[in-house]
Amino acid sequence: NGRGLLKGKKVLITAGGTREAIDPVRYIGNYSSGKMGYAIARAALREGAMVHLISTNPPLPHPEGADMEYVSSAVEMKQAVDRQYDTSDVVVMAAAVADYRPAAVADQKIKKETMTSPDLKLTLNPDILLGLGERKQNQVLVGFAAETNDVIAHGREKLVRKNLDLLVANDVSSPESGFHVDENQVSLLTPDGHVSSYPRMAKEDIGTLIIEKIASIMK
Numbered sequence: 001n002g003r004g005l006l007k008g009k010k011v012l013i014t015a016g017g018t019r020e021a022i023d024p025v026r027y028i029g030n031y032s033s034g035k036m037g038y039a040i041a042r043a044a045l046r047e048g049a050m051v052h053l054i055s056t057n058p059p060l061p062h063p064e065g066a067d068m069e070y071v072s073s074a075v076e077m078k079q080a081v082d083r084q085y086d087t088s089d090v091v092v093m094a095a096a097v098a099d100y101r102p103a104a105v106a107d108q109k110i111k112k113e114t115m116t117s118p119d120l121k122l123t124l125n126p127d128i129l130l131g132l133g134e135r136k137q138n139q140v141l142v143g144f145a146a147e148t149n150d151v152i153a154h155g156r157e158k159l160v161r162k163n164l165d166l167l168v169a170n171d172v173s174s175p176e177s178g179f180h181v182d183e184n185q186v187s188l189l190t191p192d193g194h195v196s197s198y199p200r201m202a203k204e205d206i207g208t209l210i211i212e213k214i215a216s217i218m219k
């Protein structure tokens with residue numbers, strides 16, 4: 001029951017936390033549930049958008065009408081995002097992308113008996129969103145910043161450095177908002193310096209808020 005705010009627009013959304021393989025049975029991950037990205041996908045669909053959702057979380061219910069793609073690691077997510085970028089009008093990077101991955105992935109399960117040292121060597125992952133910002137054409141580019149302190153200042157820095165049109169700054173310091181739960185507390189930052197801070201509310205409603213903000217930016 002939207003107002004057709006994004007009718008005919010292609011919206012690319014990423015959701016969930018990436019998993020960085022150590023060996024065939026182990027990975028490094030994070031606590032992202034994917035709920036925020038899925039709520040944004042549903043809000044975009046209600047406004048008539050064509051939604052391509054790149055997700056790491058198969059257990060969440062598939063938003064009806066979204067074109068789904070499942071990935072696991074940051075490198076896979078980057079390949080999937082890059083394939084869709086040029087044809088997208090809006091990109092929302094709601095995924096929690098791991099900053100590092102194991103430098104080498106073992107083909108066989110690592111046995112504790114054969115491990116000479118428990119040190120895990122890591123290597124830096126590509127920053128997907130930074131790359132999108134560098135080669136932005138007409139896309140509206142939206143990023144997230146999950147912070148525990150100085151939320152607005154860190155968000156502002158990311159908005160500028162990654163060349164974004166909207167940054168959703170997310171306070172994850174409280175157990176009632178942020179990771180895994182159904183509520184969140186966000187501020188929306190735009191390049192004109194404007195900050196809109198909202199009280200803690202349902203992620204579903206924040207999804208609507210973000211999509212309405214994106215629609216107003218596109219006008």
Ligand code: C5P
Nearest residue numbers: 093094095097125126127128129143144
């Ligand atoms: O720099 P930071 O990780 O806090 O930035 C968060 C934003 O950047 C999120 O929108 C996230 O999806 C995106 N990101 C990314 N690739 C990374 C790390 C973060 O696209 N390797």
